[in-house]
Amino acid sequence: MGESSEKGVSRRRFVGGAAAGATGYALGGGGAAAEAAKPPGRRVDAVVVGAGIAGLVAARKLRQAGRSVIVVEARKRVGGRTLNHAIRGDEVVEVGGQWVGPTQDRVLGLISQLGLETFKTHVDGQNVYSREGSRQTYSGTIPPANPASLGEIAVAIEQLNGMAATVPLDAPWTAPNAFEWDGQTFETWKRANVLTDEARDLLDLAVEAIFAAEPLDISLLFTLFYIHSAGNLNRLIDTAGGAQDSRIVGGSQLICLRLARKLGKRVVKLGRPVEAIRHRRGGVEVATSRETWHAKRVIVAMAPEMASRIRYKPGLPPLRDQLTQRLPMGSVVKCIAVYDEPFWRSEGLSGMATSTDGPLKLTFDNSPPDGDPGVLLGFLEGHEARVLAERPPKERQAAVLASFERLFGARARTDVREYVEKSWAEDAWSRGCYGGFAPPGVLLDFGEALRRPAGRIHWAGSETATVWNGYMDGAVQSGERAAAEVLTEL
Amino acid sequence: MGESSEKGVSRRRFVGGAAAGATGYALGGGGAAAEAAKPPGRRVDAVVVGAGIAGLVAARKLRQAGRSVIVVEARKRVGGRTLNHAIRGDEVVEVGGQWVGPTQDRVLGLISQLGLETFKTHVDGQNVYSREGSRQTYSGTIPPANPASLGEIAVAIEQLNGMAATVPLDAPWTAPNAFEWDGQTFETWKRANVLTDEARDLLDLAVEAIFAAEPLDISLLFTLFYIHSAGNLNRLIDTAGGAQDSRIVGGSQLICLRLARKLGKRVVKLGRPVEAIRHRRGGVEVATSRETWHAKRVIVAMAPEMASRIRYKPGLPPLRDQLTQRLPMGSVVKCIAVYDEPFWRSEGLSGMATSTDGPLKLTFDNSPPDGDPGVLLGFLEGHEARVLAERPPKERQAAVLASFERLFGARARTDVREYVEKSWAEDAWSRGCYGGFAPPGVLLDFGEALRRPAGRIHWAGSETATVWNGYMDGAVQSGERAAAEVLTEL
Numbered sequence: 001m002g003e004s005s006e007k008g009v010s011r012r013r014f015v016g017g018a019a020a021g022a023t024g025y026a027l028g029g030g031g032a033a034a035e036a037a038k039p040p041g042r043r044v045d046a047v048v049v050g051a052g053i054a055g056l057v058a059a060r061k062l063r064q065a066g067r068s069v070i071v072v073e074a075r076k077r078v079g080g081r082t083l084n085h086a087i088r089g090d091e092v093v094e095v096g097g098q099w100v101g102p103t104q105d106r107v108l109g110l111i112s113q114l115g116l117e118t119f120k121t122h123v124d125g126q127n128v129y130s131r132e133g134s135r136q137t138y139s140g141t142i143p144p145a146n147p148a149s150l151g152e153i154a155v156a157i158e159q160l161n162g163m164a165a166t167v168p169l170d171a172p173w174t175a176p177n178a179f180e181w182d183g184q185t186f187e188t189w190k191r192a193n194v195l196t197d198e199a200r201d202l203l204d205l206a207v208e209a210i211f212a213a214e215p216l217d218i219s220l221l222f223t224l225f226y227i228h229s230a231g232n233l234n235r236l237i238d239t240a241g242g243a244q245d246s247r248i249v250g251g252s253q254l255i256c257l258r259l260a261r262k263l264g265k266r267v268v269k270l271g272r273p274v275e276a277i278r279h280r281r282g283g284v285e286v287a288t289s290r291e292t293w294h295a296k297r298v299i300v301a302m303a304p305e306m307a308s309r310i311r312y313k314p315g316l317p318p319l320r321d322q323l324t325q326r327l328p329m330g331s332v333v334k335c336i337a338v339y340d341e342p343f344w345r346s347e348g349l350s351g352m353a354t355s356t357d358g359p360l361k362l363t364f365d366n367s368p369p370d371g372d373p374g375v376l377l378g379f380l381e382g383h384e385a386r387v388l389a390e391r392p393p394k395e396r397q398a399a400v401l402a403s404f405e406r407l408f409g410a411r412a413r414t415d416v417r418e419y420v421e422k423s424w425a426e427d428a429w430s431r432g433c434y435g436g437f438a439p440p441g442v443l444l445d446f447g448e449a450l451r452r453p454a455g456r457i458h459w460a461g462s463e464t465a466t467v468w469n470g471y472m473d474g475a476v477q478s479g480e481r482a483a484a485e486v487l488t489e490l
Numbered sequence: 491m492g493e494s495s496e497k498g499v500s501r502r503r504f505v506g507g508a509a510a511g512a513t514g515y516a517l518g519g520g521g522a523a524a525e526a527a528k529p530p531g532r533r534v535d536a537v538v539v540g541a542g543i544a545g546l547v548a549a550r551k552l553r554q555a556g557r558s559v560i561v562v563e564a565r566k567r568v569g570g571r572t573l574n575h576a577i578r579g580d581e582v583v584e585v586g587g588q589w590v591g592p593t594q595d596r597v598l599g600l601i602s603q604l605g606l607e608t609f610k611t612h613v614d615g616q617n618v619y620s621r622e623g624s625r626q627t628y629s630g631t632i633p634p635a636n637p638a639s640l641g642e643i644a645v646a647i648e649q650l651n652g653m654a655a656t657v658p659l660d661a662p663w664t665a666p667n668a669f670e671w672d673g674q675t676f677e678t679w680k681r682a683n684v685l686t687d688e689a690r691d692l693l694d695l696a697v698e699a700i701f702a703a704e705p706l707d708i709s710l711l712f713t714l715f716y717i718h719s720a721g722n723l724n725r726l727i728d729t730a731g732g733a734q735d736s737r738i739v740g741g742s743q744l745i746c747l748r749l750a751r752k753l754g755k756r757v758v759k760l761g762r763p764v765e766a767i768r769h770r771r772g773g774v775e776v777a778t779s780r781e782t783w784h785a786k787r788v789i790v791a792m793a794p795e796m797a798s799r800i801r802y803k804p805g806l807p808p809l810r811d812q813l814t815q816r817l818p819m820g821s822v823v824k825c826i827a828v829y830d831e832p833f834w835r836s837e838g839l840s841g842m843a844t845s846t847d848g849p850l851k852l853t854f855d856n857s858p859p860d861g862d863p864g865v866l867l868g869f870l871e872g873h874e875a876r877v878l879a880e881r882p883p884k885e886r887q888a889a890v891l892a893s894f895e896r897l898f899g900a901r902a903r904t905d906v907r908e909y910v911e912k913s914w915a916e917d918a919w920s921r922g923c924y925g926g927f928a929p930p931g932v933l934l935d936f937g938e939a940l941r942r943p944a945g946r947i948h949w950a951g952s953e954t955a956t957v958w959n960g961y962m963d964g965a966v967q968s969g970e971r972a973a974a975e976v977l978t979e980l
Contacts, residue, residue, distance in 0.1 A: 183677040183706035185930045191673075216673035217931035275765075305815050309799050318821075318879040318915035322922055325795050326929075328815035331808075386935045389808040425808035432812060439816075439929035440675045441707035445876045 044068040046486050047286045047295040049274050049310075052080020053472055054460040055301030056259035057110070057479030058486075059267060065487050070295075071263065072288050074273035074429045078260040081433055082472070084251035085336075085420055091368050092251040093336050093375055095422035097434065097472055098366075100252075101238075101245035103231055104473035106480070107255075111248060114258040118246040121239050122342075122365040125350035128407050130357055131198065135407070141238060143354045149198035156194050156203065157233050164227035169466040172225040173447045182221035182444040189220045201356040208381040209362050210236050211437050211470075212330030217382070222438035229469040239352065239364075243471065249369060252472065273429075277457060278313040284456040297486045301460040301479060303436045304450075305329055306429065316454050323446040326439065327463060329432020331425055333380040333389055335360065335400045338418040342367050342374030344408050351376060353407040359384040360403035376404055376412065389423045397421070435470040436463045451481075456489075458482045534558040536976050537776045537785040539764050539800075542570020543962055544950040545791030546749035547600070547969030548976075549757060555977050560785075561753065562778050564763035564919045568750040571923055572962070574741035575826075575910055581858050582741040583826050583865055585912035587924065587962055588856075590742075591728075591735035593721055594963035596970070597745070601738060604748040608736040611729050612832075612855040615840035618897050620847055621688065625897070631728060633844045639688035646684050646693060647723050654717035659956040662715040663937045672711035672934040679710045691846040698871040699852050700726050701927050701960075702820030707872070712928035719959040729842065729854075733961065739859060742962065763919075767947060768803040774946040787976045791950035791969060793926045794940075795819055796919065806944050813936040816929065817953060819922020821915055823870040823879055825850065825890045828908035832857050832864030834898050841866060843897040849874040850893035866894055866902065879913045887911070925960040926953045941971075946979075948972045 046062050048055045051073035062069045077083075083096040100107055100118060111118060126137035129144055138144045145153070167175040175181065186207060194200050207215045210226070230236045236243050248254060260268045272288035277298055279285075286293045300307050308324035315321065342365060344351050351365025359380050366377035378400060380388050388396045397419055404412035424433035438447075451464050460482035465474025536552050538545045541563035552559045567573075573586040590597055590608060601608060616627035619634055628634045635643070657665040665671065676697060684690050697705045700716070720726045726733050738744060750758045762778035767788055769775075776783045790797050798814035805811065832855060834841050841855025849870050856867035868890060870878050878886045887909055894902035914923035928937075941954050950972035955964025 179706075183675060183681075185673060185675065185678070187673040187930070188675070188678045214931055214935070216669075216934070217929075309801075311799075315916065315918045315921075318913060318921075319876060322818065322821060322876070322915050325818035325921070328812065331812060383935055386809060386812070423808060425812050426805065428805045431805075431808075431815070439707075439931070440677070441704055441929070444706070445704070445873055 042291060043294045044070050045295060045490055046297045046299060047072060047293045048299045048301055049277075049286065050080060050301035050461070051075075051078040051256065051260060051268055051270070052301060052461070053082065053107075053255060053475035054462060054479040054482070055080075055299065056256055056263065056268070057476050058299050058301060058460055058483040059263055060259060061480055061483035062486065063263065063267070067487070067490060069267060070293055071268045072272045072274055072286065072293070073268065073270050076271045078268060078270070079253040079256040081424070081430055081435075082252045082256060083422070084253040085422075087338050087418055087420065088373060091373065093338070093366060093377075093420060094251050094253065095334050095336065095420060096252070096424075098247055098252045099244045100248065100472060101235070101243045102241060103235065104468055104471065106476040107471075107473040110255060110476055114255060116254055116258065117249040119249055119369045120246055121244055122367060122371075123240050123350050123352065125345060125348050127350050128353035128355075130353065130355035130407055131201075132357065137349070143202070145198045145202060146196070149196045149202065152194050152196055152199040153202055156199070159193065160224065160227060161232045161234075164224040164232065167221065167224045167228050169225070169229055171447070172221055173444045175221065175224075178221055178444055181224060182219050182440055182442075184220050185216050185440060186218045186220050186223045187214070187216035190215055198356070202354075205354065205356060205361050206233075206237050209379070212332035212381045212385065212432075212434050213437055214382040217437070217439060219438050219440040219443065221443050225443065226469055229465070229467055229474070230471070244364070255472070274310050276311040276313065279455050296490055297456050297458060299458045299460050299482045299486060301482070303327070303329060303430070303461055303463055304459075305436050306431065307459070312454075312457075317449070319446055319449040320452070320454055323442070323449045326442040326446060327436035328439070329425070329430065329436055330434050331382055331385040331389070332433050333385045333396070333421055333423040335378045335380060336366065336420040337376045337378075337401065337404055337412065337416045338420070339374035339376070339411075339415050340417060342371050343411050343415065344374075344376075345371070347409075349408065351408075355403070355407060357406075358403070359388055359399050360407070363404070363407060373417065376408065378403060385423070385425070389425055453485065458485050532781060533784045534560050535785060535980055536787045536789060537562060537774075537783045538789045538791055539767075539776065540570060540791035540951070541565075541568040541746065541750060541758055541760070542791060542951070543572065543597075543745060543749075543965035544952060544969040544972070545570075545789065546746055546753065546758070547966050548789050548791060548950055548973040549753055550749060551970055551973035552976065553753065553757070557977070557980060559757060560783055561758045562762045562764055562776065562783070563758065563760050566761045568758060568760070569743040569746040571914070571920055571925075572742045572746060573912070574743040575912075577828050577908055577910065578863060581863065583828070583856060583910060584741050584743065585824050585826065585910060586742070586914075588737055588742045589734045590738065590962065591725070591733045592731060593725065594958055594961065596966040597961075597963040600745060600966055604745060606744055606748065607739045609739055609859045610736055611734055612857060612861075613730050613840050613842065615835060615838050617840050618843035618845075620843065620845035620897055621691075622847065627839070633692070635688045635692060636686070639686045639692065642684050642686055642689040643692055646689070649683065650714065650717060651722045651724075654714040654722065657711065657714045657718050659715070659719055661937070662711055663934045665711065665714075668711055668934055671714060672709050672930055672932075674710050675706050675930060676708045676710050676713045677704070677706035680705055688846070692844075695844065695846060695851050696723075696727050699869065702822035702871045702875065702922075702924050703927055704872040707927070707929060709928050709930040709933065711933050715933065716959055719955070719957055719964070720961070734854070745962070764800050766801040766803065769945050786980055787946050787948060789948045789950050789972045789976060791972070793817070793819060793920070793951055793953055794949075795926050796921065797949075802944075802947075807939070809936055809939040810942070810944055813932070813939045816932040816936060817926035818929070819915070819920065819926055820924050821872055821875040821879070822923050823875045823886070823911055823913040825868045825870060826856065826910040827866045827868075827891065827894055827902065827906045828910070829864040829866070829901075829905050830907060832861050833901050833905065834864075834866075835861070837899075839898065841898075845893070845897060847896075848893070849878055849889050850897070853894070853897060863907070866898065868893060875913070875915070879915055943975065948975050
């Protein structure tokens with residue numbers, strides 16, 4: 001505590017010549033002697049951190065290639081942001097990610113391999129559109145907004161799809177207009193290009209539904225990348241034929257539950273938050289709350305934000321660490337009301353509603369395949385989720401049920417048998433959903449650190465996907481890609 | 491690993507009625523019996539996490555009120571983002587925060603109380619302005635840009651100051667235009683209001699110098715809040731009479747070194763990264779790498795981003811956790827070249843340069859009070875820092891010295907006796923400087939979580955200041971405010 005200054009501010013950083021050396025990430029190679037000194041038994045080719053879809057897919061691929069693998073998971077369950085919740089004994093609702101759709105070939109292939117089945121999201125009947133307290137019903141995918149607004153939205157979608165097509169999926173920061181587009185929020189673009197209130201509100205609703213964030217939170221460039229990554233905007237927002245087309249019989253968590261069962265308990269280790277990842281001569285150590293694993297390579301299959309909460313030795317390269325400071329998680333509370341029967345169906349309603357009034361702006365019929373029991377699903381997203389996540393649960397439940405009542409009549413409130421909700425910002429190991437998104441400026445200056453390995457650490461998770469980024473399909477792609485990287489190095 | 495779902499998704503959240511209860515933060519009161527069961531000796535009224543200015547000021551105030559306090563610090567030194575570096579034996583340069591100026595009454599008062607002295611930043615002589623390879627010298631604060639650009643800048647500064655004055659310092663999200671201003675980046679505002687290239691480049695330079703970030707990274711509302719917090723934009727950018735007006739004899743880290751010496755080694759505990767903060771019945775536990783402390787209250791005096799890397803039990807309220815995901819640290823490498831003498835002075839130069847060409851865009855004469863040795867200081871900020879932080883040190887040093895040469899002639903390269911740099915994004919316990927800033931949408935939806943205590947945890951650090959946010963003066967204010975909060979509760 002004397003008045004001496006810290007030594008070696010610059011000099012220690014002059015060891016080594018290459019960029020990797022500068023940040024302590026040129027530690028690879030050799031090291032058999034050092035390895036021999038480690039305690040035996042907890043030595044594997046690769047450790048995978050995170051037993052969501054990305055991590056389990058990566059582990060499976062490594063196992064199939066004959067490599068020894070351990071998956072360590074903080075939670076006492078597998079599934080990550082997919083999570084089944086039991087209702088009425090055998091039935092299940094999903095409080096996390098749940099839908100799959102056309103062109104999501106990787107996750108559809110996986111579902112099939114695992115012996116799982118899909119069924120169509122219930123869309124039969126009239127949809128409800130609510131705006132400024134007035135309620136209408138309609139057919140098809142286009143809500144009965146005023147014609148000027150509908151025209152503006154059609155033009156906006158076309159513009160966005162055209163711009164999105166120019167954004168390279170593996171390097172969005174190289175798009176011809178990358179600087180201009182990453183320099184503004186989607187809100188800025190919307191205000192400049194869409195003038196009617198109703199069209200703006202509907203675009204807000206689309207952004208909230210896709211990102212669980214607000215148009216003012218998100219970079220235009222990231223929005224365009226995300227659209228391109230899914231194909232086009234229509235595919236993102238559509239139910240039938242789009243990203244909400246189908247569900248998985250028994251619930252989406254079955255993907256991870258089945259993958260984990262095949263890998264076995266000796267591979268998938270639950271209840272082990274990873275506290276530190278340390279490069280050592282010739283290898284890397286993964287210290288969990290229970291034990292330390294020694295591996296040649298590590299795959300961190302977590303959202304970048306959550307991966308930042310692990311301690312790394314040496315510390316991550318500066319661009320990578322600062323990237324993880326800049327991909328916040330969305331804000332969503334998934335709200336589910338269970339009824340004896342899907343009463344709205346007999347009234348000719350689909351259970352789907354679009355509402356520019358909050359707090360629930362989007363609902364679905366989320367009943368099991370046989371429609372027994374009846375289940376309504378509503379989302380609090382972005383601003384609404386942030387406000388209501390801080391309120392007492394009873395107050396939040398009352399607000400949600402009042403929304404259901406406004407959209408589907410009094411029975412939606414009076415006949416509720418069970419109410420289930422999941423506020424993902426409160427979840428200790430996700431701290432938000434659906435995923436990490438990029439505010440302005442992030443892709444441009446930090447994007448190249450997204451998938452670049454840090455020494456022996458490789459990155460997976462849907463946020464790193466180039467196709468269907470943010471979706472279960474992207475998670476599969478990311479796990480396969482990270483496993484392929486590791487196999488090249490082993 | 492059976493196909494069972496996680497239990498209690500919603501129900502456990504229904505315990506307790508109030509909002510605080512919902513997130514597990516209504517645990518206070520009583521608990522004497524529980525306390526008695528703890529091991530003795532490591533029990534204090536308050537634990538302060540972080541021995542930077544904010545933390546040490548808070549600890550001092552609590553001690554002065556007769557309370558027992560421990561300060562735990564991850565590093566083996568005090569000072570946080572202030573850091574002295576020894577050159578040539580007795581002399582010191584600062585590789586962290588260093589300047590103070592008029593209206594920073596709190597830090598100026600503290601400096602005086604600690605028996606420290608200030609001296610004026612060296613400004614005598616001609617300044618250098620460099621643009622597109624051409625170099626001019628000038629007097630005063632206004633670089634010799636073309637008249638149209640100078641006119642635009644004068645208007646822009648007036649506009650920004652006027653807008654900033656409408657932003658309430660304790661609640662920027664309640665500004666009359668908060669939604670519009672937090673919906674856009676500073677880049678968007680700049681492109682709409684400033685048309686000449688040179689004026690845009692100079693505004694970029696100002697933003698980079700103030701935030702170590704780019705105009706496209708930052709919310710317009712946050713920029714305006716920050717301007718108002720310092721008084722006005724002129725005060726932020728000026729040397730004489732502004733935020734760069736004066737320096738501290740012996741280096742700014744002396745503030746913390748002296749504070750820590752007065753508190754003593756029994757109070758300030760170094761080399762103790764905090765791993766977890768846990769609410770317990772009647773108190774709170776702070777688990778460091780070496781031992782666990784039991785206290786009635788905790789003050790976390792860290793940048794919000796770094797505070798997010800501690801484990802909290804129960805987890806932080808959703809809005810607070812998501813806020814810490816959304817205040818990334820700036821990107822800066824502070825670069826210092828030491829010479830036998832300040833040769834530029836004899837050539838009639840001040841050592842101050844403004845350059846719209848990179849990588850160094852801003853330099854200062856940073857010699858000790860007696861001008862022996864001569865010291866040039868240059869900043870890599872925002873984009874330049876991000877690019878060069880990833881390059882090998884030798885390459886970065888060569889680029890920096892080439893900039894000094896371009897601005898001050900060949901001697902600036904050939905006569906270097908010592909080169910010192912600090913890349914703050916690499917620093918394990920700061921991971922960026924000067925501070926955390928807000929991208930669009932953050933203040934609006936998350937701002938109210940910035941200072942709101944989470945149960946027994948109070949928040950300090952310059953990012954929480956309402957006056958001189960981001961500066962040493964703001965750190966002092968935040969420490970005093972957090973200590974006052976705690977004293978009310980003890």
